[in-house]
Structure formats: structure tokens, C-alpha cells
Amino acid sequence: MTLPAGTPRFRGLTWDHPRGRAALERSAEASAGLIEWDVHSLEGFESAPIDELAARYDVIVLDHPHLGDALATDSLRPLGELFEASWLDSLGAASVGPSLASYRLGGELWALPLDAATQVAALLPDRVPAAPQTWAEVLELSRTEPVALSLAGPHAFLGFSSLCVALGEEPRVTPGAGYVSSATAEHAVSLLREIAGRAPAGTSELNPIGILERMRAERDIAYVPLVYGYVNYAAGDEGLRFAEAPSAVPGGRRGSTIGGTGLAVSRRAAVDDALLAYLRWHLDPLTQATFIPEHDGQPSSRAAWLDDRVNHDSHGFYRGTLETIEHAWVRPRIAGFTAFQSAASEILRSAILAGSAASSAARELDDRFDALAREGALS
Numbered sequence: 001m002t003l004p005a006g007t008p009r010f011r012g013l014t015w016d017h018p019r020g021r022a023a024l025e026r027s028a029e030a031s032a033g034l035i036e037w038d039v040h041s042l043e044g045f046e047s048a049p050i051d052e053l054a055a056r057y058d059v060i061v062l063d064h065p066h067l068g069d070a071l072a073t074d075s076l077r078p079l080g081e082l083f084e085a086s087w088l089d090s091l092g093a094a095s096v097g098p099s100l101a102s103y104r105l106g107g108e109l110w111a112l113p114l115d116a117a118t119q120v121a122a123l124l125p126d127r128v129p130a131a132p133q134t135w136a137e138v139l140e141l142s143r144t145e146p147v148a149l150s151l152a153g154p155h156a157f158l159g160f161s162s163l164c165v166a167l168g169e170e171p172r173v174t175p176g177a178g179y180v181s182s183a184t185a186e187h188a189v190s191l192l193r194e195i196a197g198r199a200p201a202g203t204s205e206l207n208p209i210g211i212l213e214r215m216r217a218e219r220d221i222a223y224v225p226l227v228y229g230y231v232n233y234a235a236g237d238e239g240l241r242f243a244e245a246p247s248a249v250p251g252g253r254r255g256s257t258i259g260g261t262g263l264a265v266s267r268r269a270a271v272d273d274a275l276l277a278y279l280r281w282h283l284d285p286l287t288q289a290t291f292i293p294e295h296d297g298q299p300s301s302r303a304a305w306l307d308d309r310v311n312h313d314s315h316g317f318y319r320g321t322l323e324t325i326e327h328a329w330v331r332p333r334i335a336g337f338t339a340f341q342s343a344a345s346e347i348l349r350s351a352i353l354a355g356s357a358a359s360s361a362a363r364e365l366d367d368r369f370d371a372l373a374r375e376g377a378l379s
Contacts, residue, residue: 010035010275012059015045017209018296019115019232020061020261026295027282034274035059042207045261046154047338051075058269059279061261064102065331065338067110070264072335077265078108082276091283096302097325103262105333111262112283115292116300118328119150119162119226119256120321121243122212122233127222131243135166135191138225138246142195145222148203149196149352150211154338156352157345158257159226163188165329166248166255173332178366179344185362192352195225204353216240228259231298234317242317245324258328260300336372343368 012028014020016039024037038057040048050066054075062070070076079088088109092100099113121131127145132138141147150159161171161180169184179185196204200220203211212233215221225246233240245254263279265271281287288301293310304310305318305325331337344365351361 009033010058010269011056012037012061013053013057014039014061015261016041017230017232019230019298020045023282023292023295023297024061027278027291031278034278042209043153047342054266055268058266058275060264060266061114062111062264063259063261064111064333065341067103067105068332068334068337070110071106075267076110077267077269077271078110079112079265080108082265082271083280087280094285094302095300096305096322097328098258098330099260099300099325102258102260102330102333103264111264112279113260113300114263114282115261115298116305116325117228117230117260117298118245118258118321118325119158120229120245120324122215122224122227122229122240123243124215124219124222125241132223132225132246133244134250134252135163135225135246135248138223139191139194141223142198146198146200146220147195147223147225148199148211148215148221149192150206150208150224150227151196151204151345151349151352152207152210154341154345155208155227156348157341160185160188160192160348161331162226162245162255162257162329163191164255165257166246166253168248168252170329172369173330174334175370175372177370179369180362180365182359182362185365186358189348189351189358189361192348193355193358196352204349212240226256229298229317229321231293231314231317232296234315235313239315241315242321244321253327254324256324256328258325258330260298334372340368340372 012035014024014037021039028035050070051073053060095113096116099116103111132141164180164184167184171180208228216233229242245256247254288299289304289307292299311319347361347364350356351358
């Protein structure tokens with residue numbers, strides 16, 4: 001890709017991991033000075049106020065739960081104003097799972113699905129030759145092998161939500177009737193508490209990157225049932241292997257909460273054709289199947305997820321987790337949700353790790369969810 005020299009510069013913000021930055025930094029080098037990318041931590045990516053970022057950056061790599069706050073503060077440009085509808089529709093058909101759909105709100109698309117990810121299982125194949133298929137099998141495995149949970153930051157809440165989905169109840173996406181039924185909430189907390197009680201020391205404090213890095217380097221975690229998939233940790237003979245998330249019953253839904261990232265354009269951006277060409281190029285099918293995985297990225301294109309070479313190079317990461325992402329749950333996109341999920345994780349960590357009453361945690365979760373403003377609710 002070569003863009004004309006002397007084109008105006010734009011500022012972009014992505015997150016500080018090879019999966020988040022390497023492909024974008026390389027494409028920026030080839031863009032003849034069009035854009036430069038700054039990075040912030042995974043924690044910043046998960047919780048930084050979107051209006052503050054949009055005041056400083058033209059292009060922002062974000063996750064779909066930010067949309068409620070972004071729309072409430074009028075921080076982003078609807079992409080229907082910038083790209084033809086037929087091209088955006090084609091992306092929807094080509095994207096894996098709800099990757100594009102998660103960025104559609106109020107009849108508009110707000111981000112291009114650059115990267116697709118959801119919670120899947122991670123394992124050491126020499127200790128866990130076959131991944132558990134159900135949560136009952138996960139419990140059984142935790143009695144003989146070190147099984148860890150992803151609980152830091154918002155991830156206690158995200159794992160809890162995914163387990164509720166597997167148990168047959170999707171959490172509500174609009175406030176007013178609680179987040180999930182007390183019976184499902186208490187069942188999920190009880191199950192997570194039992195696994196956490198046997199987890200290796202220190203794992204509850206690690207974000208997904210920390211868990212996967214420790215798992216690969218120290219080999220003292222044999223299996224994680226729900227952690228956001230990072231293809232980077234599947235590389236090499238000593239790499240991890242990734243598998244479908246467990247279901248509650250054989251053949252049931254793989255409970256998982258979609259993540260991934262999208263390219264959003266802020267209101268401050270003086271958009272021109274060169275920037276649009278640059279953004280569009282990242283979603284081209286050839287780019288998704290070659291450039292993105294070749295530069296540590298994780299494509300959103302279903303064709304890339306099914307590509308033989310892409311799967312060979314990743315030890316089957318994509319085909320091995322396809323069912324999970326195709327049926328992943330989409331979080332609410334309402335104002336205040338990112339702050340809510342951080343608070344909800346604190347509540348759930350206390351119930352899972354410190355033994356506070358699951359019934360009390362369920363009630364507090366409902367109360368906090370119902371207190372959210374309704375203006376940003378899904379249409």
C-alpha cells in the first residue's frame with residue numbers, strides 16, 4: 001500500500017500489544033505520513049472515557065461497549081456518512097460472528113471491524129490433550145490440573161456473563177428488570193467460586209495477556225475455560241492451544257462475550273479521501289487474510305478465519321474457536337456501561353474470591369444495572 005506523499009497527518013490511538021499495534025504501525029509506515037499511532041494499555045482500552053480520547057485523536061481503536069458513551073457525547077462520526085452503504089453491508093456479510101453487528105447502533109455503523117475476538121478456552125496440550133466440552137468437565141479437570149480464571153479488571157463480570165449465556169440465559173441489554181435472574185446468577189457464581197478456590201496463586205490478579213504470558217512461560221496453568229483469544233500465544237511448538245469455550249450441556253451453546261476491536265472516526269477528524277482509503281484497505285479481504293495475520297493481528301474476516309494458511313500458521317487457532325465466536329453474546333451498548341462493568345467485576349470478584357453471598361451480589365448487580373440511564377439502549 002502506498003499513499004501520496006504530503007497528505008495531511010492524522011492521529012490514531014490503539015492499544016499496547018502486538019495484536020493491537022503491529023499491523024497499524026506497519027501500515028502507517030507505508031502511508032507516506034498520513035497517520036501516526038499512539039498506544040495505551042489494555043486497561044486504558046477497556047475503560048478510558050471515549051469523549052476524552054475523541055477530543056485528542058482522529059481515529060480510535062475501540063470495543064463496542066464504548067458506543068453508549070460515545071453516542072451520548074456525540075464523539076464519533078457515523079460511518080454511513082463516510083462510506084457507501086453497499087460496502088458496509090458487504091463487511092457485515094463477510095465478518096465473523098457479530099463482529100460488525102456489535103458496532104451497529106441506532107441505525108448507524110460506528111466502527112469498522114478490524115479485529116475479531118471472543119472468550120475461548122486456552123490450554124497446554126501436553127497437560128490437557130483434549131479440551132473440556134462442558135462446565136462439569138471443567139470442574140472435574142480442576143481437581144487434577146491447575147485451572148485458572150480470568151478475573152482481573154472487567155473480566156470477572158465478562159466471564160460471569162458468558163457463563164450465564166452457557167447456562168441458557170442471556171443477560172438483559174436494557175435496564176429496568178435486573179441484569180440476570182437470581183437463580184442463574186447464583187449458579188454461575190457458585191461454579192466460578194469452586195474453580196477459583198483451586199486456581200494457581202496470583203492468577204486472579206492477571207489480565208488476559210498476563211494469564212496467557214504466564215501460562216506459556218511458566219507452564220503452571222494447564223487450562224483456562226474463558227479468556228479472550230490471542231492468536232499471538234499460539235505460535236511455535238511451545239505455544240498454547242485454543243479451543244471452543246465450554247457449554248453447560250453437551251451440544252449446548254458455547255457461552256462467550258464478543259470482544260475484538262473496531263476502527264472509529266472521531267468528530268474532530270477532518271476526513272479526506274486518503275484517510276478513507278487507508279481505513280478501507282485494512283478491511284480488504286486480501287489484507288485480512290495476509291497483512292493482518294502476518295503482522296501479529298487477528299482478522300475479523302470469516303474467510304481469513306477459514307483460510308488454510310492462516311490456520312496452519314496459528315496451529316488451528318481460528319477454526320478451533322469458530323463455533324464460539326459465531327454464537328458469541330453482544331454486550332449492552334448504553335451510556336455508563338463501561339463504568340458499570342468495572343463496578344460489577346468488583347462485586348463479583350468479592351463473591352467469587354472472598355466468599356460474599358452470591359444472592360447479595362446478584363441483587364447489587366441488578367440494582368447497579370437498573371440505575372444506568374436508558375438513553376443509550378439498543379434500538
